[in-house]
Amino acid sequence: MSIDTLKLRSVRIDTYHENVAYLNRECSIYRAEGFQALSKILVSANGSTLLAVLNVVDDDSIVLPGELGLSQQTFEHLHLDEGTLAKVNHAEPPKSMDAVRRKINGENLNQGDFTDICNDIAETRYSKMELAAFLVASGQNNLDRSELLFLTRAMLQTGEQLNWHEPLVADKHCIGGIPGNRTSMLVVPIVAAHGMLIPKTSSRAITSPSGTADTMEILSNVNLTPEQMLEIVREQRGCLAWGGTAKLAPVDDLLISVERPLGIDSQGQMVASILSKKLAAGSTHLIVDIPVGPTAKVRHMRQALALRKLFEFVGDRLNIHLEVMITDGRQPIGFGIGPALEARDVLKVMNNDPDAPADLRQKSLQLAGRIIEFDPDVRGGQGYAIARDILESGRACAKMNSIIKAQGEKAIDLEPGKLNYQVCADRDGVVTQIDNFQTAKIARMAGAPMEKKAGVDLLKKMGDKVSKGEPLYQIHAEFQADFLFAKKLAQQNSGYSLGDNEQILKPLTAF
């Protein structure tokens, strides 16, 4: 073994998206190369290379001098055995950081610049700091719409792309921020029952109390291999899978992993993120749902319109048939917030239960109707009626059952979390506002989405009359600590505003 090779060793530390390498301080290479903790190093073994952040170890039980420890995901990523010989070198900063620095200096970048940046990001050559620098430099109004097109194209091209070999592959996407908004679980079976291809992949919750994948997981398996998904979609015309396993637009995931903790999200990044993912998934026709309301992501109609234009500009140039629906985002959709509670709402709508939440049903039918009208054989204006017919006839329910069976049925348990607390009205009046952020935060504190049965169950919605002391909503939790946190938060700010009838905010979409 030459002086400059090390034996690979798996260190059972989970460092998530960040590659970490561990070198013993007594290791001769560490000393010779003048590495420093946190410096980035290039690891090469058996023809593979990766970049990792260096941690220096003073404990021989973690790594010995002569060994190169790698954190779990990093080690697995290499697909090599422990003991394989590896080399380490100083990592050069990614070349495309020059372009990022030009952007910081206010220059416009071209397609080649964005392609280089996305290639380097996809090859995990960017540290979290470098990703943050790129995001801030290209955030807000710093990208013009041509640059946004270049970025979207580059994000699309740096990952795999699915091809369904059909002329019409439908999809829908909501920009998010509205708790309980589980329309996909109704839209997919309706549209698939109509015969259109709708291979829907969804995310799990990151900052919300539940994502469509979390809620669908109450009913069926959602972790499908690409092969399973292909087969299910071929048979059922649709699926409701978790999108995390596919390698579609991987740059998007890496950017989001920095954007979220920083709490920065620009409209441009949102458009690039959504369209690159949808195009990579092989979608040809897409409905984008933009909810507008005082506690939604988009608060003003003019913002929604500007965002629509951005979606249209980029979508048209990347050859996707895209329509934007601006919807009512003044309050959560449905009653339940949290995986099991939301699944209950979905099933009620699916079963045409008279207690089903009307807003969830209505919005799902509108979205499904718009998608069905992508079908050239459907007359303009007929989509909604077709969707309603599919739902009311039980065909949507039958299709959903087939999809659930195909993905892997689960023993359904919709019983909400056993600890519960009612938040009550402090006056007589009418519900004038329900805060999307606050109700989502309370549901999350209660344990959603990790605890499937935890969350918030809304008993009153906007416009409902309430008497003093009457319950507005109920918190469900599984664990005492979560329960107390959520209760405390609800006591500080319930998220409900009560007033007189005329104080109800008009839907912004009506302006």
Add this chain to the structure above:
Amino acid sequence: MSIDTLKLRSVRIDTYHENVAYLNRECSIYRAEGFQALSKILVSANGSTLLAVLNVVDDDSIVLPGELGLSQQTFEHLHLDEGTLAKVNHAEPPKSMDAVRRKINGENLNQGDFTDICNDIAETRYSKMELAAFLVASGQNNLDRSELLFLTRAMLQTGEQLNWHEPLVADKHCIGGIPGNRTSMLVVPIVAAHGMLIPKTSSRAITSPSGTADTMEILSNVNLTPEQMLEIVREQRGCLAWGGTAKLAPVDDLLISVERPLGIDSQGQMVASILSKKLAAGSTHLIVDIPVGPTAKVRHMRQALALRKLFEFVGDRLNIHLEVMITDGRQPIGFGIGPALEARDVLKVMNNDPDAPADLRQKSLQLAGRIIEFDPDVRGGQGYAIARDILESGRACAKMNSIIKAQGEKAIDLEPGKLNYQVCADRDGVVTQIDNFQTAKIARMAGAPMEKKAGVDLLKKMGDKVSKGEPLYQIHAEFQADFLFAKKLAQQNSGYSLGDNEQILKPLTAF
């Protein structure tokens, strides 16, 4: 022990500036709280709190369920014993990130915003990503000069401040980028011999082949406690210490730890960084050296002038008597690049050796002269002559020897690294340019500053006539690997340009 307390454990992993906490995946708290690897957690123990990035561990020999592992510096920072009970919670993002997001959106921030940001950074509430976001948002021309003043004041106020209880505390600072530029080691003894107080602290090299602290370390100890420094300065009127141990303007260190790897440095950040450090060190009078040249940090005279105005604007408002000297930055100063080689140059000037590098001598005398003219008893224009007299009379040398003795003398060994390679002229001609970056990089590759005797020794400087085959400079190294790297780099690009006499670049300062 309650369910939600953990026993502290030191994990012998060095993660440098980043606090890292290790939780076993089987730990009940990890499961209950829904933490995720890389999420930020708040650690509380015995009344102390700190924020740390979470790594999840699947190896009981690193941490057991029920234990909370902390990386080395993090554990030491708490000053608690292993086994102390600790709690962990989700860390709230720092409140001042709201201001950073406003800055990203193009708003101007006020003094309160900058104070909040610097307080949160000083309390290590900012992750590397958040620091990068702040740096990019406030980089380049994004801060107007009032904001720069607010930032400098906030950086100053979030650390300790020295008070020398004297009306005139002199200091000098070079913005950097010129190899071999060891003027401080000459200026300090000259100025101190004149009787002025000059308690100089310097940095070690981060990206350069040597910092003043590295070079001074060849001659004496530079790691002084604040008490030692105080005593030495009281007796000697000056010192040449490493500034890393003091807690002056700690925010600056944290910002630099992100700025360097990103390769972003704005003029604004530079001014805030330098002035906050100098003011915190108790300086009342400061000379700022701005070298200008095609491979210097500042490449054009107009940039140097703009930077001068920024220094003056902020300095005047923070009550420091500040003068800017724009100097010739067209090539390295002196002959040696690397700690031992530079120390040799300094001693030659100090001993009035006829072979001493003329440029190092000349520049040191100019700087010392300007500082001496801060003395109200010195007539304008007399400073240079006084400095030269102090140097030529041997008084500077005597003072330097006293300072070296006081700091802790070392056995001086100026023998350069034993492996050496000569880079020779490929044509007859005149040296027309010497690239500061390239010569610094070669010296660094050769092992400087870790290997004290490694570096580059320039045999020819600009304007020198050379014949084909005549050596231009010599590389010195201690280790074979370093030696080969440096040699290869020099073969790719020697850093020297040879031409005809009239091609020599005029000093930009003369324009």
